[in-house]
Amino acid sequence: MLLITGGSGYLGGELRRRAPGAVGTAHAGAGDVRLDVRDAAAVERVMRSVRPDAVIHTAYARRGEGAWETNVTGARNVALAAAAMDARLVHLSTDVVFAGDAGRPYVEADPPRPVTDYGRAKAEAEAAVRLAHPGAAIARTSLIYGGPSPSPHERAVLAAIEDASGMAFFTDEIRCPVHVSDLADALLELAVLRYAGPLHVAGCDAVSRHEFARLVAAAGGRDPDLVRGARSADLPELRPLDCRLGCTRAGALLSTRLRGVREVLQGPSRSTTQPPSALV
Numbered sequence: 001m002l003l004i005t006g007g008s009g010y011l012g013g014e015l016r017r018r019a020p021g022a023v024g025t026a027h028a029g030a031g032d033v034r035l036d037v038r039d040a041a042a043v044e045r046v047m048r049s050v051r052p053d054a055v056i057h058t059a060y061a062r063r064g065e066g067a068w069e070t071n072v073t074g075a076r077n078v079a080l081a082a083a084a085m086d087a088r089l090v091h092l093s094t095d096v097v098f099a100g101d102a103g104r105p106y107v108e109a110d111p112p113r114p115v116t117d118y119g120r121a122k123a124e125a126e127a128a129v130r131l132a133h134p135g136a137a138i139a140r141t142s143l144i145y146g147g148p149s150p151s152p153h154e155r156a157v158l159a160a161i162e163d164a165s166g167m168a169f170f171t172d173e174i175r176c177p178v179h180v181s182d183l184a185d186a187l188l189e190l191a192v193l194r195y196a197g198p199l200h201v202a203g204c205d206a207v208s209r210h211e212f213a214r215l216v217a218a219a220g221g222r223d224p225d226l227v228r229g230a231r232s233a234d235l236p237e238l239r240p241l242d243c244r245l246g247c248t249r250a251g252a253l254l255s256t257r258l259r260g261v262r263e264v265l266q267g268p269s270r271s272t273t274q275p276p277s278a279l280v
Contacts, residue, residue: 011184067118083132095200101242183201205262
């Protein structure tokens with residue numbers, strides 16, 4: 001049995017579609033089980049009820065009140081409960097645990113050095129997971145897009161064009177966008193593999209947020225020249241600029257091919273791949 005935390009979210013929903021026998025939790029929204037991962041006793045009850053063979057932990061909060069507790073305390077609670085059940089754990093993390101100043105793709109051995117509140121929370125969550133469940137896989141990923149409905153990143157691009165809101169996209173922030181179906185398939189593979197520690201799971205193209213926005217616009221039938229660019233380095237707050245993830249290890253370990261965003265959005269076919277066999 002597979003348990004997916006954050007099953008009502010963008011990635012969690014894709015995982016549930018590709019592993020239809022899985023149980024998905026939700027803090028708010030549609031889900032099989034209501035769960036606030038900040039509540040350790042509630043997490044334990046769900047684990048005892050579902051008795052999963054594997055857990056994919058996608059529940060998180062990007063910002064706002066309770067974000068630190070959701071990201072850090074929640075990750076610790078899930079890891080402790082999964083370890084107590086002897087369940088496989090795949091914990092989802094992010095490229096912004098890095099400072100973005102290495103000048104090269106980050107590899108798994110690079111130590112986290114976050115510069116944003118969200119990055120600090122996710123780095124602390126990684127440390128909590130490693131301590132509570134040493135056998136867990138920690139999948140670091142990048143911007144997620146694609147799927148049956150537009151991702152938040154895609155919606156922001158289309159809204160900026162259609163509403164003429166003046167929103168600009170950074171030309172100096174480099175990321176490795178990953179299609180949601182590729183990421184979901186990779187996580188489902190990890191759920192049945194014996195791999196522990198960090199693994200970089202992202203698309204093979206490194207693009208700026210501005211180039212990504214132009215690709216999204218063109219794929220959606222909009223004029224990419226309407227997408228405005230800006231430099232995040234000109235902002236007063238520090239942001240991670242070059243968060244490329246080196247995914248050589250994932251390429252050798254997984255059968256899922258992590259396609260580049262140019263191939264997906266500029267290619268002749270945008271159909272998703274079929275899901276691999278997974279725990280259900």
